[in-house]
Amino acid sequence: MGVVGGSIAGCAMAVAGTRAGADVTVYERSDGALQDRGLGIVIPPDLHGRLVELGYLDAAMPTAPVAEHVWLARSPGSGGTRELARQPSPVTPCNWGRLWQSLRASAGGARHHRGRPVTSVERVPAGGALIRTADGEEAYDIVVGADGHRSLTRQTVAPGLRPEPAGYLVWRGTIPVSALTGRTLELLRGAWVTLGFPGGHGIFYLIPGAAGGDPRERLLAYAIYASPPASPPGEEREPAPYVREIAEEHFPDEWAGIVARSEHASLVCHPVADLHAPRAADPPFVLAGDAAGITRPHTASGAVKALQDALCLERALGACASPAEALHRYTAERTPEGARLVELGRRLGAAQVERTPDWSAMGQAEVDTWFRAVLAGNRSYLYDY
Ligand SMILES: Cc1cc2nc3c(=O)[nH]c(=O)nc-3n(C[C@H](O)[C@H](O)[C@H](O)COP(=O)(O)OP(=O)(O)OC[C@H]3O[C@@H](n4cnc5c(N)ncnc54)[C@H](O)[C@@H]3O)c2cc1C
Known part of the structure; x- marks a missing residue:
């Protein structure tokens, strides 16, 4: 089995392949240190438990689990913080780099080529496919496209398919936990937070630091969703000043202070988009x-x-007699799940960015009713109440 891409998906697929008895080779374009990406990744606790049990993740990988979700907004007419609602929401926040490191260690049974971009993949009429790099080509029974949102492999399976921009952006950052005041830190030790404002919202949660599991080394991870800044065509605004502007305009003083005045450990801006391949295999x-x-x-x-x-x-x-049969089973299960998640993301984005409610006028009952209508029966481990 050949795997294009050696990030989260690539390493996880390499573990899957080796556990199923395949001989696996991973090709990763980057020769940089993937473990240095210190951003936040939240996963459901039961998935975390299963991955540890099966040996995909090391039980010692630090996490920062919390049990609740708290909705906040700025108090109307003042810079104070108003709690709108609180719901049970057990989640397991991870540090992206530590998650990758743990998967990479579990994928040790595969061959890993770093700094080796795949230039093309091609179906072989007799069966299997070729993976080409600048160094030559290799034939595999199965070729896994784990090459991210601009996947070259996807172009072979679904030519011409492109991400559809949502029309807004997300700024994703991390800040050392020392920037937090006692009260905010106490809140975040037990909950992840949504801070609503007109035209967007911010998500805040603690993650383990890059070095270890010491709670004093934790980072505050955030994702702030809002419209792009107005800037002259061809000129891109720096993320830090715009995030500061959003925070100062819309956040309660306490939270604006954290985002606007803190030394960031990381800050990147991502476009938000939807894409669903019509066949997962x-x-x-x-x-x-x-x-x-x-x-x-x-x-x-x-x-x-x-x-x-x-x-x-x-x-x-493990269950099928041939790779082709296994991939048909995979596509039957994973294609509808991908479509479901894209639809869920659209609903959540419409409600929390494109058509935001008057957050500051809402209380527990209004938030509960509003969010049930937003989900409209779709499942989300974040909002499972
Ligand atoms: C703001 C934000 C918050 C998020 N929060 C969460 C969260 O809380 N929980 C969650 O589950 N998800 C979250 N996500 C999504 C998550 O980060 C991604 O879905 C996930 O990291 C994708 O992993 P991947 O391995 O598929 O892709 P990538 O990480 O993009 O990896 C693709 C890899 O393929 C390599 N590659 C590409 N082309 C080639 C080539 N031709 N040859 C060789 N290698 C190649 C690249 O170098 C890269 O290493 C979030 C995303 C954003 C933007």
Whole structure:
């Protein structure tokens, strides 16, 4: 089995392949240190438990679990913080780099080529497919496209398919926990937070630091969703000043202070987009993670989906007599799940960015009723109440 991409999806698929008895080679374009990406990734506790049990993740990988979700907004007419609602929401926040490191260690049974971009993949009429790099080509029974949102492998399975922009952006950052006041830190030790404002919202949660599991080394991870800044054509605004502007205009003083005045450990701006491949596999090709589909980050499910893709592949390879049969089983399970998550992301984005409610006028009952209507029966591990 050849795997294009060695990030979360690529390493998880490599673990799945080796556990199912395949000889696996991973090709990763980057020769940089993937573990240095210190951003936040939330996964459901039961998935975390299953991945540890099966040996995909090391039980010692630090996490920062919380049990509740708290909705906040700025108090009308003052800079104070108003709590709108609080709901049970057990989640397991991880540090992206530590999650990748743990998967990479579990994928030690595969061959890993770093700094080796795949230039093309091609179906072989007799069966299997070729992976080409600048160094030559290799034939595989199964080729996994785990090459992210601009996947070259997906172009073979679904030519011409492109991400559809949502029309707004997300700024994703991390701040050392020392920037937090006692009260905010106390809140975040037990809950993840949504801070609503007109035209967008911010999500805040603690994650383990890059170095270890010491709670004093934790980072505050955030994702702020809003419209792009107005800037002259061809000129891109720096993310830090715009995030500061949003925080100062819309956040309660306490939260604006954290975002606007803190030294950031990381800050990046991502476009938000939807994409769903019509088939998660077309033997001998199989797509995983963002290569198979991009769901808006409101679902906190891109990495979750990649990990579930891997569990599904392992199960299918173990249960089926041939790789082709296994990939048909994979596509039957994962294609509808990808479509469901894209739809969920659209609903969450419409409600929390495109048509935001008057947050500050809402209380527990209004938030509960509003969010049930937003989900309209769709499942989300974040809002499972
Ligand atoms: C703001 C934000 C918050 C998020 N929060 C969460 C969350 O809380 N929970 C969650 O589950 N998900 C979350 N996600 C989504 C998650 O980050 C992604 O879905 C996930 O990291 C995708 O992993 P991947 O391995 O599929 O893709 P990537 O991480 O993009 O990896 C693709 C890899 O393929 C390599 N590659 C590409 N082309 C080639 C080539 N030609 N040859 C060789 N290698 C190649 C790249 O170098 C890269 O390493 C969030 C996303 C955003 C933007």
